[in-house]
Amino acid sequence: MDAGLNTGCATEGAGRRVVIAGGGYAGTTLAVKLAKAMRPDDDLEIMLIEPNPCQQALSELDLVAVGPPRPEFCELWHPTVFKDLPVTVCYDRVDDVRAKEHVVLVGPRDGEKREVGYWRLVIATGAIAFVPPVPGLAEHAVTMWSVADAQELQRRIEAQFRIAARLPDAASRRRALTFVVVGGGATGIEIVGTLGQMLPKRMRSFGLDPADLRVVLVEGRPDILYDLPQSLREKAKRRLARLSVELRLGSMVSAVEDGLLKLADGSVIDAPVLVFCGGAKADPDAIGWGLEADPSGRLVSGPDLKVPGHDDVYAVGDVAAFRDPADNRTLPMLAQFAIREAEHLAESILREARGEPPEPFHPHMHGEFVSIGPSWGVGWALRWHLTGLPAIVMKRLTYALYWWIVGGIPLAWRRTREMLAMQR
Template sequence: MNMDPVGLGTVPYMTKRILIVGGGYVGLYTALKLQRKLRGPLKRGEYKITVVEPESYMTYQPFLPEAAAGNLEPRHVVVPLRKVLKRCEVITGRVTGIEQAAKTATVQVTATEFREISYEVLVVAVGSISRTLPIPGLAEHGVGFKTVEEAILLRNQVLGHLDRAAATLDPEERRRSLTFVVVGGGFAGVEALAEMEDMTKDALKLYPELTDKPRWVMVEATEKILPEVGPELGVYTVERLRERGIEVYLNTRLESAEKCHIVLSNGESFDAATLVWTAGVKPHPLLQKTDLPLDDKGRLKATAELTVEGHPLVFAAGDNAAVPDLTKPGEFTAPNAQHAVRQASTLAGNVHAALHGKGLKPYKHAYAGSVASLGLHKGVAQIYGVKLRGLPAWLMHRTYHLSRVPTFNRKVRVALDWTLALFFRRDLVALGALQHPYEEFELATGQRKAS
């Protein structure tokens, strides 16, 4: 009987579980590659890959702005986990704690049911959540932009407020309904604002009675937006947005949003019915409920081989891990999709190598650049130092992300959506009732359903 150099045990016929916590970029891509690499052992029952994710799908976040604006069908920007991870066990639930000393994870599958899952190899890929601040009114009136549900909500909210503005006779209510604020000048904020502003321009053709123009406002606390594409393209982006009538406030903070009244640090104040918060992310709070080492930012301390320091059979990558950037000694890799996807490939290979007692490879990838859409046929990009603007950058944005979206099925569906958009106008229907599905039945019964 062969000895196991990494400590997985030598008990025959014992299935060894690889637990992947999170089904986002890192979790999905790692599971996809492992189920291919371990096809034989999985079939024989030597190993079992378990993926735990609160949702039954992975969301390709770079396409959320286009899904919100009606350029893409929202279902086409998500990948159903069970459909693509056919040789894995997929548990729809939320991991509430990890005890590495006992090699167990606690999973909440319903409001009252918890499961204890043991494992031999652990992959932590829970990513990040929105980083909010204690700003009055933000929790009550703000919406994030990290999930497909939030993208659909924002779309319905914007179109719904156009309907309200067209129907009301109150000029103050009309002005409030037509004012939209986005806080945060990173990729999510800029792309969401640009795509939604494009959508409202199309939608206004259906509202001849609306003579007031929608007001779009971007608020950024630093002196520049889109820092990833460089200062020159950042300035270009601000200029193009302002040419479109979008108000861009730099070095400005949101002070309050109580009762939908926006107060900015530059002294500006006004009412706005829509507030989108995209001002940064922070590591997932689950990490605080583990016995694994964290850095001062709350991320897992990772090695260049994507293991967690001091734990050779615990792996981590993506937003929840502080991964050394070997191309920039002393720094860590940026929390973006480009690194997450590439780290997942290295991570899967290292898990496979660890299972077979082989050496692990360090993750090393020089950042290729960034692409951003500024609405239909508009964009900015910096690829290997080459700067692109306008239509070429927009085409680069679409080409890159089409190549990155998981599975051939989703690539085809996204390409078909784009092709149909060449011949038909975008869908401008608001389904705001989706947020209140019981309202009609409650009206009929006179009773309110328990949530």
């Protein structure tokens, strides 16, 4: 751990300590909003518990994987964001929750733990990639849920470039340069689109001919991007066709072995590099903390974002299953909901500190954008459907909004410049 980091994991009795487990989109937004809005007479102490000093740039993993190599890629650095705010950041992990005693246990999985008491506890520990029990899949595929995953994909891509550069015949080069993505949701489409757009350029820099490249998307359902309207899905497919991405829709994966992807219909695809983007599941540790979970393993989050049966415990973001009262459907795992839940929760905690009850949360989806390659997107906002450059601009603006919420203009400006540099 960097000696310069504030590692203030105080264990003394809490007055009105708000403990936030997890410093991703939800936890960071909540800590910033609460710190900025609280008054001295609210008598609140904010403690954010997060093992990493850097919030990973999950929504830019495609650029990390296919773009020029760089050591790390951060959405933001917590020590910078919290340097002037009354937030104690404890760079550690929550190991357990003892809700009856109003304490969390903090410390490494196999090491000594410290008790930290809370007045309010917010669980915002996110999600991890889910890989179904298909033979060979977990062993051979790269998932896409962390910068480490994206760097692993980058390593495998470059290894294949080096192998292909030594192969004399075009057929074996094409086999070595086949990249397969499984999963036609937003994550899979963003990865496959970036592979389709950026790999030809990267291949040239390795002395390879882009004509030898093959990029394949495999999806079990008959279509892609089910969250988008039909007309936008068609545009997305036309864009993928222009990038020469082969679509294998309605194809279930049955096994992976020896660089081959086997499909349930008996066909086989060369897959020396395989990316699995078939789903995510809530932080599995949180399930063991004795709180109510839904059948998918997400912690149940009631109308006011409280965990049922615990008046002082909230769950927000990907780890939480919040049902939208408008249609009774559980909110999808999206940063935009994690951020909005956190903003609402900051108000609720302040209301409670001032003796008022929290208000129910009413989510609204204002839009959704998916990039297909770094310079083209598809999506909607309010009642407008957008494609191409306007859609990608809208998508990047949503990131800039987050950076502005947590770090003001300096962070928004710096991160925007970094992102533009990655796309070159």
